[in-house]
Amino acid sequence: MESKLPSIDSVFSVDCVIFGFDAGELKILLIERNEEPFKDWLALPGYFVEQNESIDNAAARILYELTGLNDLHMEQFHTFGELNRHPQGRVITVAYYALIRTSSKKELRPISQYAKKAFWHPVNDLPKLAFDHTKIFETGFSKIRRRLNTQPIAFELLPEKFTLTQLQSLYEAIENRKFDKRNFRKKMLGFGFLKELNEKEKDVSYRAAKLYRFDKRRYMKVLSDEGGIEN
Amino acid sequence: MESKLPSIDSVFSVDCVIFGFDAGELKILLIERNEEPFKDWLALPGYFVEQNESIDNAAARILYELTGLNDLHMEQFHTFGELNRHPQGRVITVAYYALIRTSSKKELRPISQYAKKAFWHPVNDLPKLAFDHTKIFETGFSKIRRRLNTQPIAFELLPEKFTLTQLQSLYEAIENRKFDKRNFRKKMLGFGFLKELNEKEKDVSYRAAKLYRFDKRRYMKVLSDEGGIEN
C-alpha cells in the first residue's frame, strides 16, 4: 500500500456562475478582481481549492468569501482543463452554477481581499471577462437553458411566492423568446406542481395577481414520468 | 504578474466509463489493476493526468495505455472531489464517458503495466469496483440514459451500417424496457436522420433486414429544434 502519488505542480480552482432574476432580467454575479493576474478585470467568483476540503465545500466557501453569499445550492457543471487557461501555470477549474432569488436582497459584500466588489450584471451584454471565464459562463448558461425543463431550477430564481406572470417572464428570459400567456398558464398549471395560494400581490398599481408556491414533492413525480420514445 | 500559484499537494486523475453494445447487451470496459492500492481489483480505466497535457488529452492517452483503444470520442461528465476517495491522498478525478462499437473488434490489450487486462463486462451485474468507481459508473450511466434522447449517442454504439432492429434493441438495453416495433420505426424514421441504404444484412438465416446509416448533418437540425414550452 505504500506506493506514492505522483508529485505534480498543479492546482484546482473553482469558478461559480451564479444566476439571479431581477426586474425581469436574468443576471449573473461578477466580481472585480483585486489581484494579479487580471487585476481590475471583471471575472466570475472563483478561487483555489484548499488541500483539505472537498470541491463542493470549496465552491461554497469561495463564493462566500468573494460575495458574502452563503447557503446556495450549487451544482457542478463542467471542468476546464486546458493547459494555458491560467497565465501562471497549470490550473484546472471546476465550474459550478447556482440560482438565487435576488429578491432576498442580501447585500453583496466581499469578505476577502481578492475581490474589490461583487455585483449583478445582465447576461445579455456581458463585458469581456478574465481568463476563460466568458467561455465558462457560456457553457453554464447553455446547461441551465437545457435543464430548465428538466429540473426545478426556475423556482430557485423566483421568490417563494410568485405570480404566473413572473414565472413566464423568467422562462422568456432564459429561453429568449415569448410565450403565449394562456398556453403557458395552462401548461404550467397542468403539471400540478404549482400550489395556488389565497394571497395576492400587494402594493401594485394595477390588478393584483394571485400568488403561487412551488410544490417540490409533486415536481419530483412529474420528473420521474419523463418521456422516452413511446410505448 | 508575479504572484505565484499556491503550492498544494494534490493531483488530478481521469477515469473512463466506456460503453459498448454487443450481443444485445450493454457493457462497459473494466481493467484488472496491477498496482496498489486495490491491486487485483476490477476498476474503471483511469490514471493520473500529467503536468503538461490537457485533461481531454489525458483521458485519451490513459484509455489507450490501459486498453489499447484510441480515437474514441470521449466526453466529460462529472468531477469527483471528495476528500477521501483515494486512500493515498488528495486525488480529484474527472470522469469521462465514451461509446464505442464493440463490433469493430479491436483487441483489448493494455500497453502499460498498470492493468493486467482489460475486458468488457455487462452493466447489469457489475462486481464491486476499486475506489469510488461504482459510484462513478452509476453517475455516468444515468447521464447517458438521459442524453440518449438529446444527443446522437446511440449511433456511436452501433456499427456504421445497422438495422432498425439493432437500433431498437440498443434503446431497449439502455432504457431497460421494450418498445413497440412499429412505433419505434415510425418515430426514428420520422426524425429524418436515418439514411436508408441499398444494402441488406448478409449471412443471416432469416429475412435480411435493410441497413441504415446515421446522417449527422440532419441530426443536428433535429437537436436545435428541441422543445421548450410551446408557442
Added chain:
DNA sequence: ATATAGTGTGTGAAAATTACACTACTAAAT
C-alpha cells in the same frame, strides 16, 4: 412443403399542442 424467425407496413382513437381575443379588476388621474 412447411415451420421458424425476423422484416415491414396502415389506421383509428386519444392526447397534446398550438393559435387566437376578449373581459375583469385595481389604482391613479381627472
Added chain:
DNA sequence: ATTTAGTAGTGTAATTTTCACACACTATAT
C-alpha cells in the same frame, strides 16, 4: 363619480403527435 391605463385571467377549435394494435412478406433450415 368617471375615466384611463395597465395587467390579470379565461375557452375553444384546429392541428399535430402519440400510441395501441394485427397481419402479410421474405428467407432459411429441415
